[in-house]
Amino acid sequence: MYQLLKDLPPRFIQDTYATIKVKVFRKVKGRYTTDDGTTPTLSFLLVDEEGTKIHAAVNDLAYGTFEDVPEGAWIKIASAVVSSATWKDPNHLLSTHMSMLIIPSTATCSPIPPLSDHHFFNFTSxxxxxxxxxxxxxxxxxxxxxxxxxxxxxxxxxxxxxxxxxxxxxxxxxxxxxxxxxxxxxxxxxxxxxxxxxxxxxxxxxxxxxxxxxxxxxxxxxxxxxxxxxxxxxxxxxxxxxxxxxxxxxxxxxxxxxxxxxxxxxxxx
Incomplete structure (x- = not known):
């Protein structure tokens, strides 16, 4: 069983985890600097078969699990956590979901067959x-x-x-x-x-x-x-x-x- 993104709870609920089947619409790598050096960061813009898009931030300890997931792949993610925060960059409002996902170290990822052949463009006149x-x-x-x-x-x-x-x-x-x-x-x-x-x-x-x-x-x-x-x-x-x-x-x-x-x-x- 899995949930569509629109059916995810709108905020964090203790001990509640989501299983989703999504396409990696965008993959964004970055780095942040601390006193101990630099740490790589990884975020996704995920889209489900109905076209709902949500941002997902990968926990530091889960980086190795998700680092090689390619843009455009369809995957099943288990044990994702809904966050009340949003990753919506004020300059780039790409998500259509009001919340975001946190992918913790306990999350798992597996490839799946495509659930849609759409490219998820929404053409404006x-x-x-x-x-x-x-x-x-x-x-x-x-x-x-x-x-x-x-x-x-x-x-x-x-x-x-x-x-x-x-x-x-x-x-x-x-x-x-x-x-x-x-x-x-x-x-x-x-x-x-x-x-x-x-x-x-x-x-x-x-x-x-x-x-x-x-x-x-x-x-x-x-x-x-x-x-x-x-x-x-x-x-x-x-x-x-x-x-x-x-x-x-x-x-x-x-x-x-x-x-x-x-x-x-x-x-x-």
């Missing part, structure tokens, strides 16, 4: 993004077609700013979003963009965020999509079952990569 009501702390998933890509900024500049690369993506209704990646993400985006690909490049942005910037010499603002730092991901021409299909329309003398677009905003995969 481009029109919703342009509504301007998104909090930058909340990540979103987008799927579209690359329209334009700018140049990667120089490695060094007088302002000491991170490297960046701007690009735009469009949806099936030719709604365009302006996007910009920074630092590591910008370099990876540029590297993959410069590799051989077709005239049409479909793109998924996962865990990116909406930002607003003031238009120069104006009191108005414009929306842009910015990368989510260490947590964000992107894919070019992803080969993933269950994604919204591609369609071609308006074929003619102007038919080009911008005419091959995706369908399926507001869908989950």
């Amino acid at each position: 481009f029109e919703e993004v342009n509504s301007g009501f998104f909090n930058i702390a909340y990540p979103i998933d987008l799927i579209g077609t690359i329209h334009t890509v700018g140049k990667l900024s120089p490695t060094k500049n007088s302002a000491g700013a991170e490297r960046s690369i701007p690009f735009t993506i469009t949806n099936a209704r030719n709604v365009e979003l302006y996007c910009i990646a920074y630092g590591r993400v910008a370099e990876e985006f540029s590297y993959h963009w410069l590799r051989p690909h077709g005239a049409v490049v479909r793109c998924i942005l996962s865990e990116w965020r909406v930002s607003r910037s003031r238009v120069m010499h104006s009191m108005s603002y414009e929306d842009m999509i910015v990368d989510g730092g260490e947590y964000c991901r992107f894919w070019f021409d992803p080969d993933m079952p269950g994604l919204p299909p591609m369609v071609r329309r308006n074929e003619g003398e102007d038919a080009n990569f911008s005419e091959v677009v995706e369908m399926g905003d507001n869908s989950s995969a």
